[in-house]
Amino acid sequence: MNDFKLTKEQAFLAMFSFLDGYFQLTKSDDVGGLLGSMSLLSGGGSADTGVQEEWNEAVEKAINGKVNAELQFKNT
Incomplete structure (x- = not known):
């Protein structure tokens, strides 16, 4: 992984963007609720x-x- 720093706010927005992309692909109600x-x-x-x-x-x-x-x- 590249070594760079994000602020807590930038990391939050990165996770939001990641989850939003996943939601756009799946239309998962759970992910939509989390977003x-x-x-x-x-x-x-x-x-x-x-x-x-x-x-x-x-x-x-x-x-x-x-x-x-x-x-x-x-x-199992």
Whole structure:
């Protein structure tokens, strides 16, 4: 991966753009609902303040190296 830095706001917009692209392809109701919650109000906050808090927690996990995005298979 390229080494560059994003602000928390830029990272949020990047994730929003990613999810919006996925929604445009799938028309998933779940993703559409999430996008609605993530939408920004004119004051800058998200439509759902809980989502904003969860986003901040996710950013902290990523900064602190506590996100494992490695593909894992479960034996069933």
